[in-house]
Amino acid sequence: MDIGTRERRAQILAAATDLFARRGYHGVSISELGAAVGLTGPALYRHFKGKEALLAEILLDISTRLHRGGVERVSASADPLDALLDWQISFALDHPALITVHERELPHVPEVPRREIRRIQRAYVEEWVGVVAARMPRPEAETRAAVHATIGLINSTPHSAGGLDRAAMAELLHTMAKAALLAVPVAREAAPGAI
Amino acid sequence: MDIGTRERRAQILAAATDLFARRGYHGVSISELGAAVGLTGPALYRHFKGKEALLAEILLDISTRLHRGGVERVSASADPLDALLDWQISFALDHPALITVHERELPHVPEVPRREIRRIQRAYVEEWVGVVAARMPRPEAETRAAVHATIGLINSTPHSAGGLDRAAMAELLHTMAKAALLAVPVAREAAPGAI
DNA sequence: GAACGCTGTTAATGAACGCTAACAAGCGCG
DNA sequence: CGCGCTTGTTAGCGTTCATTAACAGCGTTC
Secondary structure (H helix, E strand, O other): OOOOHHHHHHHHHHHHHHHHHHHOHHHOOHHHHHHOOOOOHHHHHHOOOOHHHHHHHHHHHHHHHHHHHHHHHHHHOOOHHHHHHHHHHHHHHHOHHHHHHHHHOHHHOOHHHHHHHHHHHHHHHHHHHHHHHHHOOOOHHHHHHHHHHHHHHHHOHHHOOOOOOHHHHHHHHHHHHHHHHHOOOOOOOOOOOOO | OOOOHHHHHHHHHHHHHHHHHHHOHHHOOHHHHHHOOOOOHHHHHHOOOOHHHHHHHHHHHHHHHHHHHHHHHHHHOOOHHHHHHHHHHHHHHHOHHHHHHHHHOHHHOOHHHHHHHHHHHHHHHHHHHHHHHHHOOOOHHHHHHHHHHHHHHHHOHHHOOOOOOHHHHHHHHHHHHHHHHHOOOOOOOOOOOOO
């Protein structure tokens, strides 16, 4: 039942991601993180510098995987927009905890690694912006806002109940996200009291 | 310079909402919550039973406002779908901190008030489901998933950068959300733009 | 086979936290 | 005036937390 140090690290990171997703960074103690992999709290300090470093590594890993996967899918596909949509959708459906942590816990990362994580997140969004802009030209700020909203749509799955099976959910999200992204704004009369 | 007790409560709730949105429930101490309204920490116990009760009241208030506003808009409007879209969009744009707290902090609410909050959240979603189903019939689970995704799209604004002014953002979100909600699923093998 | 490095343990430390106790100032009201 | 309620304060309580110290088993290497 022995475990290599690389696998131990990965095991800790996976368990920590799951706990952080469920209860938030400050809602989980070092001791609980250790217990989740059958260790005591202080044992984690053999593998990570501290709790913040653990979170930083988790977020850096998630943003890197998202970005790298996106770039790979785009360059390998004939339809880069569908490729990005499918990538984000499958990531969100397969790893809801990663999406949750990635969205919520960035403020708790120390400033130095946080800058790097933000940089990668921005690069991922820019990958989207490039693909979407090529398909549908409009002001860049608008494209970027549309991309953020679309990713928000896809990332909402971890929080929704899930009465649909995976395939149906993937199909629905793809259809909705694509329609949202490529929708052409139409002028409409203002609703009473709104906007 | 005196303040009524009702205003004091509201002031504390507002400041707490802002801090919780920025740093998370466990990331803010009672003392900081007090300091945000010019008081010491223990003074808050004159107005709330404890930190958890404070959070519970915040979430109960948000979910109630969202639900009540949605019902009102629907019953007062000729186009209930546009009314709901405008309501959620204006709420998200006007109160990003409320959206953030509402999305993130429910797990930290004690179980009893949490049940009530969930009930109201569900009722709000059901309001959407009814309106959307009337406009576009399909299996209920699919409608509900589409509604969740649409609300996720709109609620993503608090997290996105905001290079657009409010009116443009509202317009964009309305267009995208409506397109996503009413998009008809198409088989994926079809040639792009075939229809 | 002894020294060493790696990975784990328990014990301890100092700080922060939520919350309560004890006390004080202001104010309406008999 | 004096009583009591409300809304503050500061001090203190017990707990929990992240982190470090001290120590132990164990496989590898010279």
